[in-house]
Amino acid sequence: MIKSELIDRVSARNRYLYRQDVERIVDAVLDEITQALERGERVEIRGFGAFFVRHRPARSGRNPQNGNAVFVEEKWVPLFRAGKEIRERLNAAKKDGL
Known part of the structure; x- marks a missing residue:
């Protein structure tokens, strides 16, 4: 799903809201x-999951095309960990044959 599809679905569930207002809310x-x-x-959204950042230190890596060593700079990466409720719903869907 992309952002515009999310906006469309939220708008469809909330007919009393204008699409422009839903777009501003999502943004x-x-x-x-x-x-x-x-x-x-x-950022933790109960029942959905948590967003957080993790530091990745600088390291030496390899170019997969030619095997040469390359330097990879340090960086901060965003991560998401799904909440218990969403994990249970996903696993229940697998058990039901979906």
């Missing part, structure tokens, strides 16, 4: 999550 939520991650904060 605001995503912007707040992004800003919190930039500040190094953890």
